[in-house]
Amino acid sequence: MTSLIPVTTTRLGDHLPLLDLLPDSAPTAWVRGGEGLVGWGVHATTTVSGPHRFADARHWWQKQLETFAVTNTVHGNGTGPVLFSSFSFSPDDVSVLVIPKVIVGKKGDKSWITWVGSDPQPILNSERADLPKTSVTWEVSESSDEAWKSGVKTAVDRIHNNGLDKVVLARDVVGTSESAIDARSILKTLAAEYPSTWNFSVAGLVGATPELLLRLTKSMVTSRVLAGTISKTGDDERDLALAASLARSSKDLEEHEYAVRSVADAIEPFCTSINVPESPFVLHLANVMHLATDVTGALAETLAHVDAFTILEQLHPSAAVCGTPRDKAAALINEIEAISRGRYAGPVGWIDAAGDGELGIALRCGQIKGDSIRIFAGCGIVVGSDPVKELAESEAKFIPMRSALL
Ligand SMILES: C=C(O[C@H]1C=CC=C(C(=O)O)[C@@H]1O)C(=O)O
Numbered sequence: 001m002t003s004l005i006p007v008t009t010t011r012l013g014d015h016l017p018l019l020d021l022l023p024d025s026a027p028t029a030w031v032r033g034g035e036g037l038v039g040w041g042v043h044a045t046t047t048v049s050g051p052h053r054f055a056d057a058r059h060w061w062q063k064q065l066e067t068f069a070v071t072n073t074v075h076g077n078g079t080g081p082v083l084f085s086s087f088s089f090s091p092d093d094v095s096v097l098v099i100p101k102v103i104v105g106k107k108g109d110k111s112w113i114t115w116v117g118s119d120p121q122p123i124l125n126s127e128r129a130d131l132p133k134t135s136v137t138w139e140v141s142e143s144s145d146e147a148w149k150s151g152v153k154t155a156v157d158r159i160h161n162n163g164l165d166k167v168v169l170a171r172d173v174v175g176t177s178e179s180a181i182d183a184r185s186i187l188k189t190l191a192a193e194y195p196s197t198w199n200f201s202v203a204g205l206v207g208a209t210p211e212l213l214l215r216l217t218k219s220m221v222t223s224r225v226l227a228g229t230i231s232k233t234g235d236d237e238r239d240l241a242l243a244a245s246l247a248r249s250s251k252d253l254e255e256h257e258y259a260v261r262s263v264a265d266a267i268e269p270f271c272t273s274i275n276v277p278e279s280p281f282v283l284h285l286a287n288v289m290h291l292a293t294d295v296t297g298a299l300a301e302t303l304a305h306v307d308a309f310t311i312l313e314q315l316h317p318s319a320a321v322c323g324t325p326r327d328k329a330a331a332l333i334n335e336i337e338a339i340s341r342g343r344y345a346g347p348v349g350w351i352d353a354a355g356d357g358e359l360g361i362a363l364r365c366g367q368i369k370g371d372s373i374r375i376f377a378g379c380g381i382v383v384g385s386d387p388v389k390e391l392a393e394s395e396a397k398f399i400p401m402r403s404a405l406l
Pocket residue numbers: 168170211226227228229290319320321363364376377378379380381397
């Protein structure tokens with residue numbers, strides 16, 4: 001019989017700044033407002049793909065857990081062994097699962113460390129020198145802007161004629177640097193400039209998403225749904241007026257309602273009760289404002305075995321990134337979107353040994369590949385969408401990543 005691998009979780013006396021702890025340029029992270037999880041080193045990693053990728057991911061995680069002897073004196077979500085997951089948008093693309101060697105977590109007044117293996121507790125270094133921002137040259141392609149706008153026009157025509165209500169179309173831009181791009185400096189800039197977002201990094205996909213797809217804690221399901229956007233001007237008074245117009249915009253309210261419905265319908269079968277506020281609030285970020293709705297549900301006690309993988313399978317892709325009806329929207333994306341989304345717009349975050357977890361939708365992000373990065377942005381298209389305005393909205397959604405890579 002092979003011997004079990006020790007996994008130890010213990011409390012930390014100090015509350016260390018999570019993003020300052022990362023010792024290498026390819027970290028794993030899920031951090032918001034200084035709380036969350038960061039990890040480094042790779043104990044094990046794998047990829048999954050295809051329509052059963054969520055079930056395959058669960059299977060692999062369960063098999064890994066069977067090899068562990070866990071000592072966890074801290075308890076609670078995110079303690080003990082943790083699986084960082086970054087799922088692809090489309091079943092045809094590759095999803096990546098990572099179990100880091102070392103994980104440091106913080107929640108409220110609790111900080112902890114988890115490490116895999118029989119080595120003594122790792123020593124943490126939070127004195128890392130500030131990493132310079134990477135400077136990147138972005139490709140400019142008027143023809144691809146024109147092609148994207150024409151895709152939006154096609155989508156609006158299909159919405160008129162084809163029983164489609166909403167579709168989300170995405171585009172990408174590639175930036176190139178003179179040296180390898182370090183995810184850490186991007187994460188730190190994003191965390192400082194977008195404090196209400198979840199800053200993530202998994203296998204080179206790095207970003208700051210304002211959209212929480214799923215938080216599962218024992219008996220509660222939570223999701224922050226976003227759809228409907230207006231760019232900010234930087235002038236507070238004008239932005240307040242714009243926020244009010246967003247909250248009244250029938251085009252944006254329609255776009256938002258489809259996204260909320262898709263999430264509520266997906267989690268309802270798992271819940272005894274669910275709370276969907278009647279109207280959205282306006283979420284202010286540094287670059288844009290969004291219509292936002294926090295949906296919550298109480299998990300049915302008889303379904304206590306339900307885990308994050310099961311719910312993700314139903315939730316993804318929500319109408320915030322795909323459309324309504326889902327199948328028609330996905331088919332149109334396949335037909336007219338000229339890019340491969342990879343893990344952009346897929347669920348990203350962590351899942352613990354109990355199957356609880358926190359995962360966002362990978363938005364406002366980029367995929368690093370050595371000295372280049374591909375950043376993504378998408379826009380919900382409904383009957384009232386205007387291609388020129390949608391292109392401008394997609395540019396506004398690029399701002400966080402572009403400005404983290406000056
Ligand atoms: C698809 C993206 O945003 C989604 C989330 C919020 C608002 C959206 C919108 O107004 O179109 C999108 O549905 C993206 O940022 O790439």
